[in-house]
Amino acid sequence: MEDSKAKVRRSDTPLIRIRDLVFRRGRTTILDGVSMDIPKGSIVAFMGPSGVGKTTILRLISGQLRPDEGTIEIGGKIISSMSYAELKRFRRNFGVLLQDGALFTDLTVFENIATPVREHTNLPEPLIRRLVMSKLSAVGLGGIEEKMPHELSGGMARRVAFARAVVLDPAIMLYDEPMTGLDPIAVSTVRTLMRETNDALGLTSIVVTHNVNQMRELVDYCYIIVAAKIAGEGPPEELTASTEAGVNQFMNGRVEGPIPFHYKPPGAPWGLLD
């Protein structure tokens, strides 16, 4: 455990610093006292069983939701204290790849990728065109710019969404289940793209997923979230070998363990620690 922390701290100050984050929805506490440091240049995964608020963390980081308690600091700025206008400007630093790619179905591939550019810059049309085409060929899909999203295969759509996410050269990439529903070849393609862009452009990536196997080779560091708290953290190899019951159950996919098979209604306290 000590080693892994040391590895992360290796790069000077963390880009994203989260302290004592608490988020509630109604009476349910989704996140309860979560703290983490995400260093620049790393790929970090948030893992955990379905419905534990992994996506909530992404939304908190991007400022879509505001935490009830605690702070999120990105590059020295506290997200939750930003005004709406500041936040809008700040979001240009994010590239986002959501479940299923979320391409805009009413626009062509070209327009999909051009949308963030048009929205956030005043570049002239020829420049936009060159930018979009270069990103499109970077994901290996030059020549499909006039197609509509429904004409693409799942893997192609995901790569287009990837091109759209990086078109403004963001500093931080947020992935929400980037590989769900893809065939193994497409999974590898997307994984390679994620790794290569991250390293080549010096990005910091945050991946939310419940698919342990697809992540094992990709990410530098994992946080496992169970019952609103961080149940375990560390590089994936280390977590797989972890003896901690909840982490072990999740990483190795067992039915038996502290994460219950039976649904417990909210209000009934349960978790790793009791």
Place this chain on the structure above:
Amino acid sequence: MAVEEKYLDKLAGPVAEAGKCLLFLFRMLLGIRFSGSQILTVLQQTYLIGARSLVIIMICGFFVGMVLSLQAINALEQFGASDQVSLLVGKSLFRELGPVLTALLFAGRAGTSVTAEIGLMKATNQIEAMELMAIDPIQRIALPRFVAGVISVPLLTAMFNALAILGSVVFSIGVMDLDAGIFWSKLQTGVYFGKDFVGGLWKSVVFGGTISLVAVYFGYSARPTGAGVGTATTNTVVLSSVLVLIFDFIMTSFLT
């Protein structure tokens, strides 16, 4: 936000819903920018929801004109006044049937597709993706469709009326052998530009706004599932049709 929504839903549902809808309208109108890309998307939507409703509107208009003339001639013949047919057809078209029927057809043809489209965008995370890209989805998705609706409905109403009058010409002059000169001069002296034509136009603008707002709002607030989108689509037709008829009565009582 989520907490507020929950309470709003519990409190007097429909009133709160209407309030939310109104706030939604304001948020949309605040997003008007007159920028090139916004005008382009409005044009695109005008094509998608306006131009594509054209054929059904024109066919319906033509037959409404024919059937109106048939009924009018049948009734007027008893008083030997069948040369008044164009006046009757014209007045009822401009004042009532044109705006209302076009609005109802538009609600069924375009309103539903807007709701379904936005609902599906929500279900496939497109709305969320926009928010994360710092693009306001209300401004980007809802506004162009709303504006396109407000533009389209009066134009469609005009085409409905034009085709209905053509239908009336075909039937009264072509089939029933009424005099063409009388037909037109009755229209030109009896149908008032201000009261009938402009009044009807106002109605259709209001109807267009109502239907588009309902369609966009229901799409936007649909539950992001297949069933949710289906329900929202049905609700769009039902509510916008009812509202059109209610507003029609209110406006008629003010206009005349």
Place this chain on the structure above:
Amino acid sequence: MRANYKVELASGIFLLLGIAALVWLATRATDYGQEIGKETYLITARFTNVGDLRDRAPVKIGGVTVGMVESIMLDPVTFEAVVQMGVATRFNEIPSDTGASVLTSGVLGDRYIGLEPGGAPDMLQDGDEIFITQSALVLEQVIGKYLFNAKTGESE
């Protein structure tokens, strides 16, 4: 942009069609622009009874519309209806001894003013008055008269 071009064109055509329909309807199917010409000159006529003649009713000579009724007022002294008519300037050669009567198109149709041109050498000018007028036939009075005449005829 190429894909957009088609859409722009199609929506442009749609807009044009819509506006064309609006204009066509306004000019052909309503009273808009039915002033016989932009420029008109006014003539007045007094009637003891105009029936249900309304503003904007046509003024015709031999069945051809040459103008329209601009206003109908009551002369408070003589209790006559004073009708102002706008006649298109291109019909500026109407003799001054022309007669005006309130007529009905068809049995139950709209009222209009029919002008019967006379033979005087001088023409009606702007602001002139027509002195030879014939009031509207009011159905009740016609029937009343007929019945009365029939009765008196019988008794004689």
